Amino acid sequence: xxxxxxxxxxxxxxxxxxxxxxxxxxxxxxxxxxxxxxxxxxxxxxxxxxxxxxxxxxxxxxxxxxxxxxxxxxxxxxxxxxxxxxxxxxxxxxxxxxxxxxxxxxxxxxxxxxxxxxxxxxxxxxxxxxxxxxxxxxxxxxxxxxxxxxxxxxxxxxxxxxxxxxxxxxxxxxxxxxxxxxxxxxxxxxxxxxxxxxxxxxxxxxxxxxxxxxxxxxxxxxxxxxxxxxxxxxxxxxxxxxxxxxxxxxxxxxxxxxxxxxxxxxxxxxxxxxxxxxxxxxxxxxxxxxxxxxxxxxxxxxxxxxxxxxxxxxxxxxxxxxxxxxxxxxxxxxxxxxxxxxxxxxxxxxxxxxxxxxxxxxxxxxxxxxxxxxxxxxxxxxxxxxxxxxxxxxxxxxxxxxxxxxxxxxxxxxxxxxxxxxxxxxxxxxxxxxxxxxxxxxxxxxxxxxxxxxxxxxxxxxxxxxxxxxxxxxxxxxxxxxx
Numbered sequence: 001x002x003x004x005x006x007x008x009x010x011x012x013x014x015x016x017x018x019x020x021x022x023x024x025x026x027x028x029x030x031x032x033x034x035x036x037x038x039x040x041x042x043x044x045x046x047x048x049x050x051x052x053x054x055x056x057x058x059x060x061x062x063x064x065x066x067x068x069x070x071x072x073x074x075x076x077x078x079x080x081x082x083x084x085x086x087x088x089x090x091x092x093x094x095x096x097x098x099x100x101x102x103x104x105x106x107x108x109x110x111x112x113x114x115x116x117x118x119x120x121x122x123x124x125x126x127x128x129x130x131x132x133x134x135x136x137x138x139x140x141x142x143x144x145x146x147x148x149x150x151x152x153x154x155x156x157x158x159x160x161x162x163x164x165x166x167x168x169x170x171x172x173x174x175x176x177x178x179x180x181x182x183x184x185x186x187x188x189x190x191x192x193x194x195x196x197x198x199x200x201x202x203x204x205x206x207x208x209x210x211x212x213x214x215x216x217x218x219x220x221x222x223x224x225x226x227x228x229x230x231x232x233x234x235x236x237x238x239x240x241x242x243x244x245x246x247x248x249x250x251x252x253x254x255x256x257x258x259x260x261x262x263x264x265x266x267x268x269x270x271x272x273x274x275x276x277x278x279x280x281x282x283x284x285x286x287x288x289x290x291x292x293x294x295x296x297x298x299x300x301x302x303x304x305x306x307x308x309x310x311x312x313x314x315x316x317x318x319x320x321x322x323x324x325x326x327x328x329x330x331x332x333x334x335x336x337x338x339x340x341x342x343x344x345x346x347x348x349x350x351x352x353x354x355x356x357x358x359x360x361x362x363x364x365x366x367x368x369x370x371x372x373x374x375x376x377x378x379x380x381x382x383x384x385x386x387x388x389x390x391x392x393x394x395x396x397x398x399x400x401x402x403x404x405x406x407x408x409x410x411x412x413x414x415x416x417x418x419x420x421x422x423x424x425x426x427x428x429x430x431x432x433x434x435x436x437x438x439x440x441x442x443x444x445x446x447x448x449x450x451x452x453x454x455x456x457x458x459x460x461x462x463x464x465x466x467x468x469x470x471x472x473x474x475x476x477x478x479x480x481x482x483x
Contacts (some may be wrong), residue, residue, distance in 0.1 A: 006469035022143040034092050036213045038257045052078040093258045100202040103352030120385045121475040127359030128466040132322045138231040141314035150205035152306035159348045169297045170284050200281050204288045229317050243328045301345035313357045356382045357391040361418040361460035381462050383474045391415050396474045402442040406470045408479030425456045
């Protein structure tokens with residue numbers, strides 16, 4: 001690959017979106033940095049309000065000559081401070097709402113196929129721009145997982161609504177008011193389903209882990225001196241304590257750190273309607289969060305199922321095992337068998353994602369024109385949702401005749417030819433070590449380092465391949481054949 005490394009406009013746009021959700025920079029302008037700052041200042045702000053209220057109380061009880069003037073001054077100080085806090089809250093809320101609109105803009109489409117392709121592109125690009133073999137994978141995944149999980153929640157919502165698996169009356173009421181395939185942004189912004197269901201779901205999914213950034217939670221994660229590895233395995237009591245604090249502080253942040261929006265205008269009827277909608281929205285957000293603790297309530301699975309899946313695909317554990325990513329869907333299925341997740345919701349979810357995550361590197365045995373297996377393996381990347389069979393991923397080929405290509409073809413890779421499965425690897429086990437080394441030498445850049453690794457790789461890491469801008473358009477329309 002002699003071309004220079006670079007990024008397409010879409011990839012750059014996605015990186016910016018991720019950094020607006022969660023980043024660590026001196027500017028401190030991401031959603032998670034806003035929340036961290038809010039938690040850090042919360043006690044001081046509450047103390048300041050108590051102090052200002054106390055000053056007003058003292059001024060009200062005063063009988064001196066300038067008591068009235070003192071009272072007015074105290075009232076003014078309290079009002080100004082409360083206004084300052086309100087403006088900061090509304091700014092945080094608006095930042096979150098803008099992010100949700102951006103996500104909907106990136107995932108929207110004129111029909112179901114386009115929506116699925118746009119979601120696959122977003123999820124796939126997120127995995128492909130994440131380093132999979134370096135030590136800092138956990139930190140990178142920590143920042144990416146919120147967006148990943150939110151898009152999966154959106155996909156699961158659509159599936160469960162379409163299959164009549166949602167009984168929540170609030171969702172059903174607004175699903176009936178849906179504007180399908182809106183012509184433009186203005187029409188889309190007026191859609192009740194989008195505003196009252198999709199946006200609150202995205203808000204909740206993005207904010208689901210926000211309580212972990214409260215100082216009490218951070219002390220558990222990083223230790224009292226902040227010198228522990230936050231990605232280490234916690235003791236059981238630490239973990240339970242962390243979950244409790246995180247959940248309580250997430251609810252508190254959504255209620256007081258973000259809260260309800262404020263009506264702008266001068267119509268009493270409009271204001272009453274607006275306030276009622278905001279009340280209902282907040283109630284729905286709290287229902288989503290509280291129900292996510294109860295696996296048998298289907299509405300809570302909109303958060304819980306994507307959360308569990310994302311914790312495997314974008315794992316923050318100290319050791320990141322890329323090869324184990326296809327087990328993410330199996331983790332869900334086992335949890336459903338034990339009653340820890342709702343089986344119907346899990347079945348719907350696996351139907352969407354299959355066993356191989358978007359952007360995962362597939363190694364497969366190609367066939368010739370007479371459908372006979374060839375004596376080599378090639379590389380492909382999972383690029384489409386809704387596989388007909390969860391074991392058979394919809395891919396885009398990345399190599400042809402052991403040469404990397406930017407003009408891949410759509411391909412369904414069956415179990416018998418996917419090297420992830422033992423029966424496919426068996427087919428190539430009879431090949432000589434020399435031939436396998438020859439194949440490997442053509443497919444990897446750092447051959448000397450790699451030649452000691454498995455000569456029949458279950459998968460490959462497409463991170464370097466995808467770091468070239470010319471390889472980043474994997475989602476343009478192509479016909480798909482079955483391998």
